[in-house]
Amino acid sequence: MNVAACDDRCWEAVTFCAGPHRMAVEAAKVRHLDAETADDGREIRVETLLGLAPTPAARLRRLRLWGAEREIVIAGGVEITRLGAHALYRLPKPLAVRARLRGLKALGFDERGMILVVDPDLWDWSVVAGKETP
């Protein structure tokens, strides 16, 4: 069934890349996007929160989320993206049961391909909270 013609709902997201993978976080959860900074090797990258290996990057950006001590450090560009409701899909069962990508909530598709929709509320923020401990 083509829902696009009868469904004008859409979802606004902040999209970024974690390595080669396009990710999206609900825009309503993002408070602020900081200017670029150099990578001093001490930042907890978003890949760590996702359970992936961080990719090397010269420049990073900090995405501040609503909620105490919540910020994502990402490499590369950040975009505001609007996806129609028809472009979002629940995770199929074999993926939902066995995926280990932390916070994976849904899949989105646009003209550039697939977007992994993640929910920061499902991440283990204790990793970031402990970053200042020597």
Place this chain on the structure above:
Amino acid sequence: MSDTITPLDEILTADSRQQARVADIDEPRIKLLVLTLAGEPFAIRGEFVREVLPDHPVFFVPGCPPSLEGVINLRDEIETVIDLRRLLGLPPPPNLGETRILLVATAAMQSGVRVDRVDDVTDVVESAILPPPATLAAERKTVVKGVVRIGTQMATLLDIERLFQDYLDGRIG
């Protein structure tokens, strides 16, 4: 003339052709989809195979078990693609381009399943399915229903329901 005169009843009793046809008609038949993996013939009960799909781009999802290749967009439904070779512990195929994806559905789940080649769809009587050989590896026995002769080869009949349940339970894949 050296013909042996035989009573009619005896001849008719010895004629097994009619009896064989009657046995075939009466005995339940099951549909099998015959496929090839790593050069070996396998079969899946046809009732679990919804479609044989044309080539589809597979979108990789990080952080998944090795057997889960990714997902495809099939007529606006997102389906996973599981590599059956990986699930059975077989080496990867030399050429992905020649493989096929079956859309397989059991009570537990539905998924695309990649196989090397789809060879045939055939009907067999249930009694033609023999128990798995005793020499079969232990880890394979749990997911094998039996063996069945297809043409000149013995095909391994996979228990796809058990395979899918083991995948969901994290025992394989």
